[in-house]
Amino acid sequence: MPEALQVPVLFVSEPIVLPGMVVPIELDEAARVAVDTAQASESGKLLIAPRLDDRYPTYGVIASIVQVGRVPGGGAAAVVRGENRAHIGSGATGPGAALWVSVEEVADPEVTDETTALAAEYKKLLLAMLQRREAWQIVDVVNKITDPSALADTAGYASYLSNVQRRQLLETEDVAERLSSLIRWTGEHLAEVEVNDKIAEDVRSGMDKQQKEFLMRQQLTAIRKELGELGPDGEEGTDDYRSRIEAADLPEKVREAALREVGKLERSSEQSPEGGWIRTWLDTVLDLPWNTTTEDSTDLKSAREVLDADHHGLEDVKDRIVEYLAVRARRAQRGMSVVGGRGSGAVMVLAGPPGVGKTSLGESVARALGRKFVRVALGGVRDEAEIRGHRRTYVGALPGRIVRAIGEAGSMNPVVLLDEIDKVGSDYRGDPSAALLEVLDPAQNHTFRDHYLDLDLDLSDVVFLATANVIENIPSALLDRMELVQIDGYTEDDKVAIARDYLLPRQAERAALTTDEVAVTDAALRKIAADYTREPGVRQFERLLAKALRKATTKLAADPAPLTIDEPDLVGYLGRPRFTPDSEERTAVPGVATGLAVTGLGGDVLYIEAGATDGEAGLVLTGQLGDVMKESAQIALSYVRAHAEQLGVDPRALDRKIHVHVPAGAVPKDGPSAGVTMVTALVSMATGRQVRADVGMTGEVTLNGRVLPIGGVKQKLLAAQRAGLSTVFIPQRNEPDLDDVPAEVFDALEVKPMTDVADIVALALDPAAETAKVAA
Known part of the structure; x- marks a missing residue:
């Protein structure tokens, strides 16, 4: 030992x-x-x-x-x-x-035949690896080692072994076991090295191949330059553009203009920047679908079914599209041209509040016609060049949005939706709305000329649809060239039907729910429409449905039993109702009258308050009123003073400091429809008689008390219905507008056309005895 x-x-x-x-x-x-x-x-x-x-x-x-x-x-x-x-x-x-x-x-064991054979095998692997690395000096040293144990311990210098493997060699006394482990590890390392070397060789040969191909391409480019197939700068040569123009299906005038540009390209020098402009212009012209059109569907019944399947109501728009199809089908039967020609395009503007389906209607129209659909967003566009294009001499010049839309559609007769046309602005760069006049005029757009193309483009067969929120913001000259279709909003029954047939299935699909798992009753839908939303459209309605279905999905995760969302359950899903009728509370004191107005978000109820304080006689107006409403207040006060005896007003009650206020002072307000409401509020204030809580009114007034017509009658009546009013006074001359009002609105409202504001005041104010009783 x-x-x-x-x-x-x-x-x-x-x-x-x-x-x-x-x-x-x-x-x-x-x-x-x-x-x-x-x-x-x-x-x-x-x-x-x-x-x-x-x-x-x-x-x-x-x-x-x-x-x-x-x-x-x-x-x-x-x-x-x-x-x-x-x-x-x-x-x-x-x-x-x-x-x-x-x-x-630890003494080395005796050398056996097995140990000698293992040492020879390991030495062979070790020498192969050293020779691959060209480490000849180390090869000589290894060749001189004859002791198997000493040969195995030289692995301590091996860089491919880990510290764990070296410790294993240190702790292994048996030489044969050490050599066996080293043979296995060295063989694995050699295999890995061979794979890496093969990958490196493949990469190197691939790079050599790419260099060879690059040289060959350079030679091919030089040959093509000599043959004239490429220009001096390596771009596609003029001969190639000539052949593309000859092969393209271009109108004759376009072909002539393109060949003229090719001639300029041939004459231009290599250093001239004009060559790049010409090539870009030629590429743009060749990419446009000059003679490509889609065939319209002439099946009127199928077209109407497509429109009805996508949208509820909107009968005016659907009728107009079907009429357009009927005319085209009849022209085709008579052998008359249905492609091109003056005035064959339909230019409609869909005007109405947000959320009523104006934009999505454009896609439905395209599906009904069997045409391509392109949407052009005009909101915030202030540069005329966005419509007409830039001159070719400008750096980065592009065609206008109309030409790009035609190219994107791939046909000359798509449905182009000009979205938010009432939000087009103007500044020092030009007026885009003026550029749209030529685009949307059926008598002129067959020769629309884009500044970049500088060619006549026939837009007469394009179906243009425009959308707008506020008609007054559309320039009158532009509105004159369009066919106005107003979408004033939906009634409560319409909203329930839309929610049941369109919104609920769509949101259920997004929440991965089926009708067997979650059901929403009509009573709940009607409650949401009445008390949780106060909008002409259904956008907020859809958000609330999505919220309710998300909560239902969460409940189903805990308990898979089917759910039914009924009216009493809505508080748990949506919280308390946000909107409740408040006209009775607001008109509980004299001097407050309920008016009706139209904003960019649809019809709305507008309360006008009048009060008086001691001081020098005069009129104070607050509430961010515009010039028109300020003048209405002046006229209303002058009328009440001039007809004080007729209205039962003590003239001394008006010889004070009169204050007229329209609440929500952070919101600017203007428009010619608040005159009768201001007169009623002033008379109520002066007489001390309250205005009936269930009464709303709209109309402008003159100095002699005549009630003048106003706009937006349908939207205002829908707002009155949502606010819970029962009687609405409108100008007599607006009576024809009642033909567009749904029957269910008349079931909820008593609409009274009036000609004299005194009659409105007499019917709108509570009797003096009742007011005194309420006050007591």
């Missing part, structure tokens, strides 16, 4: 030292103590063992100290030579501050 030795120990994380290795080791304070102790000892040896995190090492290497010095960085280091593998025993005591251990040297 080998004799036990007592030596100081030095723990290192790297490198893992094996017998026969000569390596430098950087010295920290503890390592320096161990080296100094070893040098001072009788044997001059120390044990170098790997530092492990999970256990105490069982093997190390007895090493001698070759040299102690400093590394280039200035730190202390020692060069050690590993001599024998040793098994670490118990701790020991010795001189100095170093840690001493008792170790037993």
